[in-house]
Amino acid sequence: GAGVSQSPSNKVTEKGKDVELRCDPISGHTALYWYRQSLGQGLEFLIYFQGNSAPDKSGLPSDRFSAERTGGSVSTLTIQRTQQEDSAVYLCASSPPLGRAGVLRQYFGPGTRLTVT
Amino acid sequence: AQKVTQAQTEISVVEKEDVTLDCVYETRDTTYYLFWYKQPPSGELVFLIRRNSFDEQNEISGRYSWNFQKSTSSFNFTITASQVVDSAVYFCALSEYSLTGGGNKLTFGTGTQLKVEL
Numbered sequence: 188g189a190g191v192s193q194s195p196s197n198k199v200t201e202k203g204k205d206v207e208l209r210c211d212p213i214s215g216h217t218a219l220y221w222y223r224q225s226l227g228q229g230l231e232f233l234i235y236f237q238g239n240s241a242p243d244k245s246g247l248p249s250d251r252f253s254a255e256r257t258g259g260s261v262s263t264l265t266i267q268r269t270q271q272e273d274s275a276v277y278l279c280a281s282s283p284p285l286g287r288a289g290v291l292r293q294y295f296g297p298g299t300r301l302t303v304t
Numbered sequence: 305a306q307k308v309t310q311a312q313t314e315i316s317v318v319e320k321e322d323v324t325l326d327c328v329y330e331t332r333d334t335t336y337y338l339f340w341y342k343q344p345p346s347g348e349l350v351f352l353i354r355r356n357s358f359d360e361q362n363e364i365s366g367r368y369s370w371n372f373q374k375s376t377s378s379f380n381f382t383i384t385a386s387q388v389v390d391s392a393v394y395f396c397a398l399s400e401y402s403l404t405g406g407g408n409k410l411t412f413g414t415g416t417q418l419k420v421e422l
Contacts, residue, residue, distance in 0.1 A: 220409060230395065230412035243409065278349065291337065293410065295349035 191296035199302045208264045208299045212281030225275035269303045276300050306331045310413035324382045325416050327396030335401035338379045344392040386420045393417050
């Protein structure tokens, strides 16, 4: 079946502009995660959605970062007033609910490489 | 706070050699999960293995095996008879135990770059 998809695959933006990154999780997966991978910080958690529960936003680095998940499926990560330190690969992952095969593992998408110039 | 340490930054081996990747973790949780993920040059993270903290039985799966030692907070991963296609960055990760399914947020180590040469 289809895996996690992310768009765009690459994004170059000027400092100060806003960007939106999209994630399409695997159908039926209730949990969705955003991570960031950068040379300086490694792989770090950003935000986690689980079903209809309030998201865990504890990893968002500043209030310029926000994310939403519409209809329990597609998620958009928005970065406002981008800075050069936001340059990184943004990874999305999803997980199935309890009782489904593959539970408790995260399926990662290919990532969006963001470059802020 | 949770922490995962992968002290080996880069390892180079010759094909067919066995190689062990080290992982040490810190957590205050009494139950948790440990993972190994592989990131080939294509960039996509690929799940390899998961262990529960309450199950210390070590297993072998094909060319992969792992050694979970709760007493030393280590979760080492071994590839037997390495192949060139094993060349990748390997990440050890830790998450809280979850009753709701879907896992939980992962805390990653800094990764070990494995290079397997002919």
